[in-house]
Amino acid sequence: MIKAIDETRIENTRSNGSSNLEILTAAAECFMEQGFHATSIDDVARRLGATKGRIYHYYSSKTDLFFDVHREGMARLFNAVKPAMKGEGDGVTRLGRMLKNHALAMMESLAFETVVVQGVHMHRLGATTPAQRRTLDELMIIRDEFETLFKIVAYEAAEDGSLASRDISITVKTILGAINWLAIWYRPRPDETEVDREILAAKIVETILSGLRRRE
Amino acid sequence: MIKAIDETRIENTRSNGSSNLEILTAAAECFMEQGFHATSIDDVARRLGATKGRIYHYYSSKTDLFFDVHREGMARLFNAVKPAMKGEGDGVTRLGRMLKNHALAMMESLAFETVVVQGVHMHRLGATTPAQRRTLDELMIIRDEFETLFKIVAYEAAEDGSLASRDISITVKTILGAINWLAIWYRPRPDETEVDREILAAKIVETILSGLRRRE
DNA sequence: CAAGTGCATACTACTGAGTATGTTTCTGGG
DNA sequence: CCCAGAAACATACTCAGTAGTATGCACTTG
Numbered sequence A, B: 001m002i003k004a005i006d007e008t009r010i011e012n013t014r015s016n017g018s019s020n021l022e023i024l025t026a027a028a029e030c031f032m033e034q035g036f037h038a039t040s041i042d043d044v045a046r047r048l049g050a051t052k053g054r055i056y057h058y059y060s061s062k063t064d065l066f067f068d069v070h071r072e073g074m075a076r077l078f079n080a081v082k083p084a085m086k087g088e089g090d091g092v093t094r095l096g097r098m099l100k101n102h103a104l105a106m107m108e109s110l111a112f113e114t115v116v117v118q119g120v121h122m123h124r125l126g127a128t129t130p131a132q133r134r135t136l137d138e139l140m141i142i143r144d145e146f147e148t149l150f151k152i153v154a155y156e157a158a159e160d161g162s163l164a165s166r167d168i169s170i171t172v173k174t175i176l177g178a179i180n181w182l183a184i185w186y187r188p189r190p191d192e193t194e195v196d197r198e199i200l201a202a203k204i205v206e207t208i209l210s211g212l213r214r215r216e
Numbered sequence C: 001c002a003a004g005t006g007c008a009t010a011c012t013a014c015t016g017a018g019t020a021t022g023t024t025t026c027t028g029g030g
Numbered sequence D: 001c002c003c004a005g006a007a008a009c010a011t012a013c014t015c016a017g018t019a020g021t022a023t024g025c026a027c028t029t030g
Helices: A002-008 A021-034 A041-048 A052-058 A062-084 A091-108 A110-121 A130-159 A168-180 A194-210 B002-008 B021-034 B041-048 B052-058 B062-084 B091-108 B110-124 B130-159 B168-180 B194-210
Strands: none
Touching: A021 A041, A021 A052, A021 A062, A021 A110, A041 A052, A041 A062, A062 A091, A062 A110, A062 A130, A091 A110, A091 A130, A091 A168, A091 A194, A110 A130, A130 A168, A168 A194, A168 B168, A168 B194, A194 B168, B021 B041, B021 B052, B021 B062, B021 B110, B041 B052, B041 B062, B062 B091, B062 B110, B062 B130, B091 B110, B091 B130, B091 B168, B091 B194, B110 B130, B130 B168, B168 B194
C-alpha cells in the first residue's frame, strides 16, 4: 500500500523546480501541530535540523510550501480512493471500500491530511499574490474532483438500488465529514499496527453504511 | 428558540469581570473567516467600528477572547442538545433529536461553532501562560462532557435495543464528525429560512440514523 | 576548473500583541 | 445639583517575533 503510494506519487514540482519530501513531511507535521500561521519557517527548519536557507532554496514562500503539502495530501487521498471505485460489488459496497481506504489514508498520512482539512477552511482566506490565488483555486478544484469521485459512485449506487438516500450531495458531504473528522480526534497509539487501523476503519464504515438504528 | 438561548445563556464573565456579546460576535466572525492566528485584534476592532482599546478593556488577551468565544459556542450547543435528551421515543429516536438540534445550532451560530471546531484542534497547541493552559483544559473538559451527553443516550439506545452499533465511543465520534463538518461546508444562502435549515438538518440526521444501504 | 547546486549565516523590514496614557461619559454620595 | 471617581473607550506608543533577502561558502559535476 505504502509502496504503491510512492510509486504513483504525482509530480511534486513547485516554483523552484525540484521538491523535497523530507521538507514536506516536516512542514506537514508543524502545520498539523500548530496550524499554518502559528508555524514559522524556522520551526520547520528546526524540525529538519537545518536552517531557513534550505527551505527557501526549494520553496519561494511559506504559502507555496503549504500548498505543496496540501497537494501531496490530496495526491495520497486520490491514490487511496480511486482504485476502490471499480471492481465487484454494488454501488454501496464500492462506496464502502472507498470510505475505508479514505479512512486508512487519513490515519497513515495524518499530518498531510490534517493540512488538507485546514486548507479547505482556508479557502476564503485572501491569498496574497494573484499567483497564489490561482494555485489555491486549483487546489479547491482538485478537492471538488475528489468529492466528485464519491458522488459518481453514489449515483451508480442510487441507480442499482443499493443506496437509500435521495440527496446525493448532502449525503456525500455528511459521510466525508465523518471520515475527515478523524483528523481532529485520531492519534496513533505507539504500539498501533496496520491491523488496528483496519479494524477502526471498518467500524467507522460499518456505522456509515448501516446507520445507527438496528435493522430487523 | 433563539430567545430561549438568550434566556438560558450561562454567565460569560471573564478576566475583567463583564463581557460583551457584540465583541464576542465580531471576534467569532473574524476567527471563522481567518482563523485564530491570522486574525489580529485590530481586525476585530475594525469590524466593530472601534479600536483595540475597547477590546482590551474587556479581555486581557487575544487568547482569552478566543476562549470566551469558545465558551459561548459550547454553551449554545448545550442549550440546543440537552433538552432533547429526555422525552418520548427510544434511544435512537432521542439521539436523532439531539443530532438535529446540534446541526441546527451549528447553522444558526456558525461563527461560534466554527471557533469551537478550531478550539478542538488547538488542544495540542502550547497555550503560553499556566492560567491559559488551565482555561484550555477546562474547555476541553466541557467538550468531553458534551460528547458524553451523546454517549449516555447511545448507551441507553444500546440497552433498549434500538442502536445497532457495538463500539459506542467510535460511533459517537463518527456521527459528531458528520455534524461538525457543517462548519466547513455549510454557508447560509441569503434567502434562507428556518425551514430550509430544518430540512437540511433532517436529511443529515436521516442519513446518520438509517445509513447509506437501503433497508428491505 | 568554472559554473552551478545545496545549503548556512546575517541581515532587513514589517506586522501585530500588548501597554501606557489620555479623554469623555456615566454614577452615586454629600 | 455638584463633583470625585470609576467606567468605557481612543490614541500613541514599544518591542518581540517572523517572512523574506542578500550573501557567503563548501561541494559536486561536466
